[in-house]
Amino acid sequence: MSGDPTTDPGGPGTPHGPDQPGTPGGPEAPDTPRLDVDALLSDTAVRTVVCCGSGGVGKTTTAAALGLRAAALGRQAVVITVDPARRLAQSMGLSELDNTPRPVELPASFAAPGGSLHAMMLDMKRTFDEIVEAHADPERAQQIMANPFYQSLSAGFTGTQEYMAMEKLGQLREEGDWDLIFVDTPPSRSALDFLDAPERLGRFLDGRLIRLLAAPARTGAFRLLGAGVGMITGMLSKIVGAQVLADVQSFVSSFDAVFGGFQERAERTYRRLQDPGTAFLVVAVPESDAVREAAYFVERLAADRMPLAGLVMNRTHGTGAEDLSAGESMAACAELERQGGHGLAAAALHLHARAADLRDREAALRGRLASAHPDLPVAEVPARTRDVHDLAALREVGDALGGGPPAV
């Protein structure tokens, strides 16, 4: 029997609405604590909510939906999005990527008095430039920004986007204009990439090879290891070309003059996430890879003493007739096929069997997660028939997250 996420009883107008979050788990699924989203959004001690998770699970959607709901709860919210789907960006009035929060025009019924929503799309290069400009004198800043290696580093290096999201968050927090900042994290295969980015970038910029290139005179250690510096740089320039090496060299010396050790800065940026004003939300979908990733991530947050608020299980599936099992439904379908006629009912039973089967497999996955992390609060968002790309749909996702319309 094949599962089938076709039936989306989470869609508008179905009985399986957001106010019934506890879809029956598998028989042995422990009771999962419910994530109280509104309490989180109303808690004045919480200043930042970071949405993490593996690729395509709904991080951007969740961040935007939460921002909208925060506005509906009377808070001044800003969402830093990284890669919103085009239509979602348009619906929030984000037509350009200018790295500055812009007000989202909300219909009167969307925001409570005092509540507002701003949104911005992260421009990682612009953010990097801003950091350089803030720390270097204009001449040196120009020099750095004109360097071809800096340009590729700031435009597309592994980890740059993640790190710049953290830097931008730091900036917005210092500016202090918002009650709550929602951070969407970059699309990457693994949620862990977000946490690893500062270290990776710092280690690279402070790494021994880059040191060696920057200051060949001080590299006696390499000789001890039996490799001539000249031999290594010679090979490297054969591989990447002499110009690239020269660019890296001149980048490192001007960058160093400005930042000293970059690793320290990166560590500071990272540690800011540990402060109690931050709440991490892990977003997942009920598929084995995503749930496994989410579990890794939860464990990593604990190991790094990062404050975890809970997990958002997005795109869950239920059925309209919860008490009709997949087996019963398939048997009834077979019976009708034997009798002949009743085509509609046979098809409906077949569909229901697929849906019930999918629901059961999802419940088993959730049950496994709940036994490994029994204290992890969870909020569920049913799969919708259509993508989420307007404010109305975002509000419905927010209602699912909050267990109903916001009570103001």
Place this chain on the structure above:
Amino acid sequence: MVSGKGGTGKTTAAAALALSLAADGGRVLLVEVEGRQGLAELFGRDPLPYEERKVAEARGGGEVVALAVDAEAALMEYLEMFYGIRRAGQVLTRFGAVDFATTIAPGVRDVLLTGKATEAVRRREGGRRSRREEAPYSYDAVVLDAPPTGRIAQFLCVNAEVAGLARMGPIRNHADKAMATIRSSATAVHFVALPEEMPAQEAADGLAEVREAGLNPGFVLLNMVHEPLLPPDVLEAAEHGEVDTEALAQGLKAARLDAPRDRASALAQEVTAHAQRVGAESAVRRRLRALGRPMLELPFLGGGIDTDALFRLSDRLTAQGVAR
């Protein structure tokens, strides 16, 4: 080349495609480049070394050989071939210089990866010593599980990047050869999409980029399609919430289920949701058709993809005319 948005099924589709192309006595090389051992997992094997290994027997005889290209190993192979410097390579590795080089110059990594894959396309039987142009090719086809759409144009247009890197060295040579194969009519870039907005958009964007770069666009493969269980007219009505609940209740009663009426209205909503999903999927399909490329479809298979499921997907491709 098989590209598409992340998670759309590139690896799965590439493997199914390789099986179809190998059917009835072919020999196909299936290459992965992202260091994730996705092919080993798919074919239920231990991680693949940097070596061409048979992983499956195709229908009617024929074989699929897999290769997990690793940039570091490819670089070592390369340095040894051109400079005869194995030891230097080892030193570079020890210092993390290879990682460093491919980090500061990602184009180099791409050249190494595409270089290896395209070499297999050009390779003829009899090894290096065989200079005979008429010797048969080692592989009838090479299928590359390529990077996702966001990186595909950059990945394949290695030349432009490398031109700035090593202007005359053998890497440049390597890049030129790879590029010649990639640009030739022997290569096509296929896109995998799902019947959802974002993956379809990415396929469209990727296709446009590939066209702009002067490469050959291939087919668009719509993956994980939910096959409709009801005739079109019933679906169309159901999409708007019109389901014959009476007929449904009669049917449930005939199947001797309890509470047929209550259940009929619950199931009617499931039918509507299904119809809406099918409707949304058709809208995406129409949009993809408009891109003007041949289209292939694969059904959503519940319960995961094991080797058996992979063969079923391959059979679907074969039935749609995919063959050597």
